[in-house]
Amino acid sequence: MQPPLENESIVLVFTLSGLNEMMGKRFVFFSLTALYYPLIVLCNVIIIYTVISHRKLHEPMYVFICNLCMNGLFGTAGFYPKFMYDLLSQYHLISYAGCLVQIFVIYSSVLCDISTLTVMAYDRYVAICRPLEYHSVMTNQRILECILFCWLSPFFCMRVLIVLTSRLTLCGSSIEKLYCENWSVVKLSCFSTTVNNVIGYVIIIIYFGHAVLIFCSYIHLIGQCRKSTEGRSKFIQTCVPHLLALLNVSVALLFDVLYTRYGSRSMPQDLRNFMALEFLLVPPMLNPLIYGLNLTKLRKEVMRLFKKEVEIFE
Numbered sequence: 199m200q201p202p203l204e205n206e207s208i209v210l211v212f213t214l215s216g217l218n219e220m221m222g223k224r225f226v227f228f229s230l231t232a233l234y235y236p237l238i239v240l241c242n243v244i245i246i247y248t249v250i251s252h253r254k255l256h257e258p259m260y261v262f263i264c265n266l267c268m269n270g271l272f273g274t275a276g277f278y279p280k281f282m283y284d285l286l287s288q289y290h291l292i293s294y295a296g297c298l299v300q301i302f303v304i305y306s307s308v309l310c311d312i313s314t315l316t317v318m319a320y321d322r323y324v325a326i327c328r329p330l331e332y333h334s335v336m337t338n339q340r341i342l343e344c345i346l347f348c349w350l351s352p353f354f355c356m357r358v359l360i361v362l363t364s365r366l367t368l369c370g371s372s373i374e375k376l377y378c379e380n381w382s383v384v385k386l387s388c389f390s391t392t393v394n395n396v397i398g399y400v401i402i403i404i405y406f407g408h409a410v411l412i413f414c415s416y417i418h419l420i421g422q423c424r425k426s427t428e429g430r431s432k433f434i435q436t437c438v439p440h441l442l443a444l445l446n447v448s449v450a451l452l453f454d455v456l457y458t459r460y461g462s463r464s465m466p467q468d469l470r471n472f473m474a475l476e477f478l479l480v481p482p483m484l485n486p487l488i489y490g491l492n493l494t495k496l497r498k499e500v501m502r503l504f505k506k507e508v509e510i511f512e
Contacts, residue, residue, distance in 0.1 A: 209368045212297050212383075214290040216376040216471055228285040234483075235278040241486040242267040248499045255499060258336045258344075259325070262318045263489045263496070265345055266443070269314060270482035273307025276300050277377050277478050284376075297378035298364060302356050304377065308451055308477055309352030312405045315444045317344040319412040322437050327422050355401045362394045375474050379454075402455060409448045416441060439488040446484055450477030 220227060249255045249264040280300065284290045292300065321344075324335050359380055370386040373379070381398065384391045419437060453473040472479075490500055 209371045209386075210294055211291050211371065212294065212378065213372045214284065214292060214376060214378070215372050215374050216474070217284055217290050219468070220285075220471070224285045228282060231278065231282050231285070234479075235274065235282070238274055238278075238482045239271060241483060241490070242270045244500060244503070245486045245490055245496070246271075248496065248503055252499050255496065258321050258341050259318070260493075260496060261341055262314055262321060262344070263485075263493075265348060266311065266314045266318075266485050266489075269307055269310045269348075270485060272310075273304055274478060274482050276303030276307065281376060292378060297373075297383065298360050300378040301363070301380050301383070302360055304478070305359075305380065306352040306356040308447070309355060309401075309405055310348050311447045311481060312408050312444075312451075313348040313351055315440065315447070316408045316412055317348060318440055319415050319444075320344070322440065323415055323419060326419055326437075355404075358397060359394070359401070362397060366391065366394070376471055377474075379474075405451075406448070409444060412444055439492045442488055443481070443485050447477060447481045450481060453477070 217224075245267045246264050249260045277300070280292070321336060325332050328335065363380055363383055366384065366387040367389060368383070368386045369388040373382045373386075375382055380394075384394045384398075387394075416437060453476050456473075490496055
């Protein structure tokens with residue numbers, strides 16, 4: 199049994215110190231965030247509403263795009279409201295329970311992004327390489343199974359991490375980020391965190407493995423699509439946006455992992471904040487724009503929706 203430590207205490211509240219050097223421009227950042235976050239919500243809601251309300255878009259690819267946008271709303275809701283509140287507050291505090299909830303929401307959303315892109319890669323593989331079998335393979339039951347996989351596997355992984363983290367005895371309460379992050383809490387532990395570290399790295403390897411699997415599948419798809427003009431056209435229209443979205447979220451998550459585990463305090467705080475926020479800033483906005491602008495059928499329905507709104511106001 200380990201002896202009690204002098205600095206050991208029951209942590210009820212964490213301090214988020216990542217905002218300290220931004221407070222001089224907090225009203226600027228608040229104004230930008232107050233414009234940007236509603237724009238994220240609007241873009242994602244438009245795609246979701248368009249897919250749900252038009253039967254011709256009730257196809258696997260559009261259902262998965264809709265799922266990607268729903269996940270974008272879920273993840274950003276775990277960060278932006280609290281961030282805007284902190285910009286206006288003198289003290290940047292978050293309760294212990296609130297911290298664990300924020301970790302769960304933000305990082306399960308990131309993992310759900312990767313899971314969704316994985317099932318989208320599978321969908322494109324079947325559509326391009328096995329077109330005659332597509333409707334027999336991508337049945338409603340298979341689509342439901344894919345959606346459940348996208349959400350339940352990240353929820354399970356994050357639940358395991360949250361349970362392990364909640365069992366730690368902490369010797370500090372200061373988190374050097376703009377939001378709660380699992381590794382930042384684990385580093386405050388008084389005792390060994392080997393189990394947490396191992397499980398964390400296993401999850402990281404699994405999900406980066408998803409990304410590698412997707413890239414490998416697309417290398418195979420490129421070889422298949424080169425054989426025909428129709429195949430090349432289908433690949434450019436449906437697969438290139440997917441690759442951009444995957445590259446975007448992979449780089450963003452890589453930034454966060456590298457910053458969290460190996461980031462140096464000698465780096466400028468603004469750069470550290472950007473590295474920590476990149477996956478909350480870019481993917482939630484870029485995903486609906488990439489698919490909404492590039493996919494012809496979806497773009498036409500979105501434009502038709504805007505025309506109806508304009509006619510109503512006129």
